Amino acid sequence: MSNTLLAKSAITCENCNLERLCIPKGLKRSDIGDLKLVVNRNNIRQKGEAIYHAGSPFRGIVALRSGSAKLLSFDRNGNEVIVDFILPGELLGFDGVSLQAHNCTAVALETVNFCHLPTQQIAALSANTPGFYQVLLQRSCSQFDAQVEKVMLSRRSAEARVAAFIVQISERLKLRGYSDTEFRLSMSREEIGNHLGIAHETVSRIFHHFQALDIVEVRTKRLKILDKKKLFGFLH
């Protein structure tokens, strides 16, 4: 029992497999040492549980170590709007920095394990770690690039959106060292459709269509990419 705990404690920023993707990327070795001391590690949420809620005060940046989540907001009718999916190794919480209160709710799509960098520590770290704020600024601005991608996506046809969704998930998983051709979609058709701005029936139909064209093989949540070239052709 205490052995298990020790084993988990042994995972620090220095030896974490997210090192190249998480906050430490861009920091010097010695600075990573500082970081590991203040990161609140090994937080757990079960499927459906929130990591943080919209409106709650901003408490810090979160790094997903395992599992995936959805980042959502609500329109004026109270309907959930899925702003983004978060895959392992990705950071979240930037929606709280601007107003010091979260603009979105983050909900686990399956059991997740995450690290948490508390606000006070961000301030403290940035004082004696010059590169630290730069890394954070860089990360938050990369959201801007993602936003551009999203705007472009919202102009394309339903087919192009689903194709882009598959490609994006594939590439993000590849970055993390997972297979980029065969994976499990942790979100429902409803959630995919919500995120892409199309009806869930349309998602189903297009998956079916892509399968008929031998582009992918879909069995409920399992997805296998058979023909990347054809899939890219649908990005238009």
Add this chain to the structure above:
Amino acid sequence: MSNTLLAKSAITCENCNLERLCIPKGLKRSDIGDLKLVVNRNNIRQKGEAIYHAGSPFRGIVALRSGSAKLLSFDRNGNEVIVDFILPGELLGFDGVSLQAHNCTAVALETVNFCHLPTQQIAALSANTPGFYQVLLQRSCSQFDAQVEKVMLSRRSAEARVAAFIVQISERLKLRGYSDTEFRLSMSREEIGNHLGIAHETVSRIFHHFQALDIVEVRTKRLKILDKKKLFGFLH
């Protein structure tokens, strides 16, 4: 002549009317003094000219002092996609921070005058001005909030999008001290439609429709809001 130059030089961060909106917001008086020394002021671009191009190296953050601009990207067919409009007092350039090269092109919609905070100075300033990076981070993260708004907008009907567009421009102008009920749209119907993801004919039709309902009065580029309540009703 030299008087004119002196007069222009006299506009510094300390007495600029953008003080409450620009980078200095959130900085101490003394820090603003540091800022004014490094800001490259009084840059001009004519309508159609670029402030920066996609792909060019990131050289710093830009603050629009007067005039407006469009921030655009290109889809894979080379079509312009207008990511955002920039009104006076707003910052731009964050699309270059993440990769140190601009992801978007910024083009003047009319004659613009802007300040420029060079990259090197950002680094220098952040060293002896602890709050500086925080302000930048906050500003860049507010892009995230805007992104959420944009995603929600892309789900709504063409009518709701046009209504939201009018409301947004109105509120942003109000923030700057301009009239929020009567103003000039510096962008074409084509550009509005492009930005909102609808055909320019649809923009025209909806403007016409809103006018028929006595919500607005439109004469080409001049727009007057007659009934804010009704307009808000269309935001759904």
Add this chain to the structure above:
DNA sequence: CGCGTGGTTGAGAACGGTCAATCTAAGTGG
């Protein structure tokens, strides 16, 4: 004052949404 760009208006077509029925997979309890 004519020309051209940008804006308006109309008609038809298409894409995707909605509603409804059915199917399937993953639990759940006997």
Add this chain to the structure above:
DNA sequence: CCACTTAGATTGACCGTTCTCAACCACGCG
């Protein structure tokens, strides 16, 4: 271990919003 249950996924039919294409108009510039 199997029947039962239920939420999610699929499929079909129909309908509506918005796009596209095309013609026409008007404002501003030379």
